[in-house]
Amino acid sequence: MRALPVGDRALLIEVDSGQEAEALHAELLHRRATGELTVEELVPAARTVLLDGLDAPSRLAERLASWEVPPVPPRTEDVVEIPVRYDGPDLGDVAAHWGVDEAEVARIHAAAQFRVAFCGFAPGFGYLTGLPREVPRRATPRTAVPAGSVALAGPYTGVYPRSSPGGWQLIGTTDLVLWDPARVPAALLTPGTRVRFTPVAAP
Amino acid sequence: MSDRALAVVRAGALTTVQDRGRPGHAHLGVPRSGALDAPAAALVNRLVGNAPEAAVLETTVNGCSVRPRATVTVAVGGAPCPVTVDGRPAAWGAPVRVPGGALLDIGAARAGVRSYLAVSGGVTVEPVLGSRSTDLLSGLGPPPLTDGTVLPLGRPTGPHACVDAVPHPAPPSELVLRVTLGPRHDWFTDSALTTLAARPYAVSSASNRIGLRTEGPALDRARPGELPSEGMVLGAVQVPPDGRPVVFLADHPTTGGYPVIAVVDPADLPAAAQATPGTPVRFIAVRHRR
Numbered sequence: 001m002r003a004l005p006v007g008d009r010a011l012l013i014e015v016d017s018g019q020e021a022e023a024l025h026a027e028l029l030h031r032r033a034t035g036e037l038t039v040e041e042l043v044p045a046a047r048t049v050l051l052d053g054l055d056a057p058s059r060l061a062e063r064l065a066s067w068e069v070p071p072v073p074p075r076t077e078d079v080v081e082i083p084v085r086y087d088g089p090d091l092g093d094v095a096a097h098w099g100v101d102e103a104e105v106a107r108i109h110a111a112a113q114f115r116v117a118f119c120g121f122a123p124g125f126g127y128l129t130g131l132p133r134e135v136p137r138r139a140t141p142r143t144a145v146p147a148g149s150v151a152l153a154g155p156y157t158g159v160y161p162r163s164s165p166g167g168w169q170l171i172g173t174t175d176l177v178l179w180d181p182a183r184v185p186a187a188l189l190t191p192g193t194r195v196r197f198t199p200v201a202a203p
Numbered sequence: 204m205s206d207r208a209l210a211v212v213r214a215g216a217l218t219t220v221q222d223r224g225r226p227g228h229a230h231l232g233v234p235r236s237g238a239l240d241a242p243a244a245a246l247v248n249r250l251v252g253n254a255p256e257a258a259v260l261e262t263t264v265n266g267c268s269v270r271p272r273a274t275v276t277v278a279v280g281g282a283p284c285p286v287t288v289d290g291r292p293a294a295w296g297a298p299v300r301v302p303g304g305a306l307l308d309i310g311a312a313r314a315g316v317r318s319y320l321a322v323s324g325g326v327t328v329e330p331v332l333g334s335r336s337t338d339l340l341s342g343l344g345p346p347p348l349t350d351g352t353v354l355p356l357g358r359p360t361g362p363h364a365c366v367d368a369v370p371h372p373a374p375p376s377e378l379v380l381r382v383t384l385g386p387r388h389d390w391f392t393d394s395a396l397t398t399l400a401a402r403p404y405a406v407s408s409a410s411n412r413i414g415l416r417t418e419g420p421a422l423d424r425a426r427p428g429e430l431p432s433e434g435m436v437l438g439a440v441q442v443p444p445d446g447r448p449v450v451f452l453a454d455h456p457t458t459g460g461y462p463v464i465a466v467v468d469p470a471d472l473p474a475a476a477q478a479t480p481g482t483p484v485r486f487i488a489v490r491h492r493r
Contacts, residue, residue, distance in 0.1 A: 004386035007466030008492050010436050012386045041229040043434030045458050050434025052229070058491070119232040120432055120458030123341050127432070162342070181331045181343060187231045 001069075003061035010052040011061055018046060018117055018129055019071070025049050025191060027069045044118045044191045046127070072192075079194040082159065084110070084150050086199055088170035090138070094152060097135050105171060106199055108133065109150075114157060114195040119187070124161040124179025126189035131157055141167030148174045150197065157197075159189075172197075206272040207324060207356040212306060214348040215267035219412075220326050221319075222258040225334035225343070229457040233343065235437065236336040237453050239412060239476035240317055243281035246369060247321035250278035250298050252361035257325030258335040260348070262318045266309035267348065269320070273303045275356065276323040276363045282315030282374060282477055296371060298363040315374030315477035324357035339412050340454040374477040378406065378484045380450065380467045382440060383491050387430065387462035391442070395422040399440075399448065399464060400488045407447075408480035413456075414441075414449040415475045417484055421446025422464065429460040438467035440486070448486075450475060 001024070004012040015021050025044040028051065031037040037060075040053025054060060086106035095102045114130035137153045142165065145151070149160045151168035160166060161179035178188050189195065211218075221244060224237025238244035244259050260267065266284055271277075276298050279286050286293045287308045293299045301307050309318055328335050328345045337344040348354075388396060404419030422442050435441070439451040441461045450467055452475065465486070467475070478484070 005383065005491050006386050006436050006463070007383055007438060008468070010466075012433060040226060041434075043229045043457060045433040046431030048431075048433040050229075050436070052434070052436050053226075118432070118458065119230060120456065121232060123228075123231055123233045123343065125232050186332060191230055 011057045083200045084172040086172040090169040116193040124187040128157040137167040209354045210270045211352040213268035217263035218267045218348040219337035221261045236338040240473045247278040247280040251323045252363045260320040265311045268308040281319040282312035285310035323359040327357040378478040382465035390462040404484040406482040412454040432458045439463045440465045
């Protein structure tokens with residue numbers, strides 16, 4: 001675990017794996033809930049957790065060295081189920097990359113258990129880990145990816161909460177609303193949320 | 204007539220509603236947003252007797268014109284500019300009474316980029332995640348104003364301030380940005396670190412509410428590739444593949460994969476918001492203080 005100073009009020013804590021980042025994030029949330037830690041933003045990412053809005057980052061960095069960070073226990077809470085029509089325009093390219101047919105891509109994706117590793121790119125966009133295979137981004141990004149597109153890139157799965165440019169491989173579509181600022185909570189997917197994709201037939 | 208609303212007659216190049224932003228949601232991918240020149244926005248709110256969290260208008264370069272439907276007190280600050288009410292000159296940087304139906308014009312900035320208009324009672328568009336700010340990166344909050352937009356106003360909460368003149372920093376002829384190195388300065392060559400601190404940069408015309416872009420010598424990388432995405436802070440100096448540093452402002456993305464060579468002291472960011480394209484930029488490396 002390395003604590004890197006970020007300006008005068010933040011720390012970027014770097015660990016070796018996504019699992020360690022998840023465990024550290026859970027521990028930081030716990031310590032914030034108990035009042036031991038005061039911080040404005042806790043932003044988990046692929047291999048790091050950013051703590052922004054700290055009064056004394058260097059003191060916290062010293063204390064961190066002695067922390068025992070337990071592994072995250074398996075969660076028993078509800079899993080968010082996202083119904084998907086596996087009808088994306090890149091299904092064939094992903095199938096070719098994996099050396100399987102298109103139906104098998106859908107089967108592999110729907111069989112995996114996902115977790116929101118972190119959010120970013122757009123409000124409500126979660127980077128989901130759990131797919132047993134990887135796939136490269138598209139060589140040329142699309143200027144407009146429709147809202148609800150279920151997509152793959154690198155080790156991640158994501159769902160575009162609104163129409164935006166994007167370079168991920170599109171394998172399906174969901175009608176679920178991932179992000180609605182008028183709803184509480186606004187984001188269906190927050191860091192740590194468990195997710196499954198359930199196949200539905202095209203209308 | 205007690206119709207508390209503001210009709211936009213001339214929206215200008217880019218006029219947005221801004222308050223203190225929506226911090227605390229970065230883990231959901233939501234930028235903090237909020238007025239770029241926060242001290243200027245706070246000052247005009249104080250001048251008209253508003254609470255500090257009241258929403259104001261932020262103009263860009265060429266101001267805007269509005270017509271209040273009821274009599275209001277307004278104050279214009281930030282970038283210095285001409286102010287008129289029904290064509291007659293009015294004070295900049297002081298409370299001004301605007302009768303219902305009169306035309307308030309905020310002219311082009313004489314210096315700086317962004318002027319701020321506070322109206323007694325504040326702009327009361329529906330808040331999103333606790334803020335009325337327009338976020339140009341993710342589209343949260345009200346869209347940028349267009350001609351004909353009608354904005355609701357709140358009830359005045361207090362008397363306007365009694366002042367003869369308010370102190371205001373002149374927009375910078377040179378933008379000095381104090382930076383602390385890191386978290387990813389080890390991704391750059393030693394000569395890049397020297398270049399950042401010693402060579403002149405200039406504000407690029409591609410700058411916006413997301414970032415202050417610069418023109419100048421490219422910063423060479425000691426290692427290639429991208430980082431796995433990591434959290435980004437306000438004032439982060441991110442270096443994209445073209446090597447020209449970008450200083451993250453209020454609408455910055457919450458995560459990113461280009462290395463951050465240094466972080467600007469937040470106290471220097473209001474000046475960055477007022478630096479016109481071509482303004483010389485000097486980065487000064489300072490030590491971490493906490």
